[in-house]
Every structure is written in C-alpha cells, then in structure tokens.
Amino acid sequence: MRATTLIATLALSGGLIGAGAAIAPAFAQSSAPAAATAQPNWLSVQDVLSKLEAAGYSDFREVEREKNKYEVKATDPQGQRVELDVDPVTGEILKTEVKRNK
DSSP: OHHHHHHHHHHHHHHHHHHHHHHHHHHHHHHHHHHHHSSTTOOOHHHHHHHHHHTTOEEEEEEEEOSSSEEEEEEOTTSEEEEEEEOTTTOOEEEEEEEEEO
C-alpha cells in the first residue's frame, strides 16, 4: 500500500512540474510581442540624447522610458539640474522641471 501511494505521489508531482514547464514559455512569449509592437515609431534613447545634446543639455544622469514619454535627468544650458519630459516620437521637450542648481 505504501509503495502504491509513493508511486502515485511521484507521478502526480512529475505531471504538475511538467505541466508548469510547458505553460511557462507560453506566458513569457505572449507578453513580449505586445510590448515590442506597442511603440514601433519611438526614437531610440541614443537619438533622444543626441537631440537634447544638440539643444545644449548635458550630463545625462538617468533616462526612463515611461508609458507615453521619455523622462530624462540632465543639466540644462544654464547649468541647472532639470528633469525633462520628452516626446518619444519627435524628441520635443514637453515639460522642464528644475530640480536644483548645479
């Protein structure tokens, strides 16, 4: 009786592990293409930084890709630390917030 219970437990455990391994890749694959196609015409981070640098900004500390914008922490042409909201398609500065003087 013990051997039968042990074999049934091992078979059930193996089946659950196998099912989990088979399902996990399906979940991982289903979310990745949606994220990749959600923003097909966004500028790259390097392109955004190049545009900002051409506008006189420097010392880029952080770049975050938000839902509908890039958020960049940098130094403006006057030497002030700023946080910029940047349009992800055009590279246009949407909002500037002064954080502190340099």
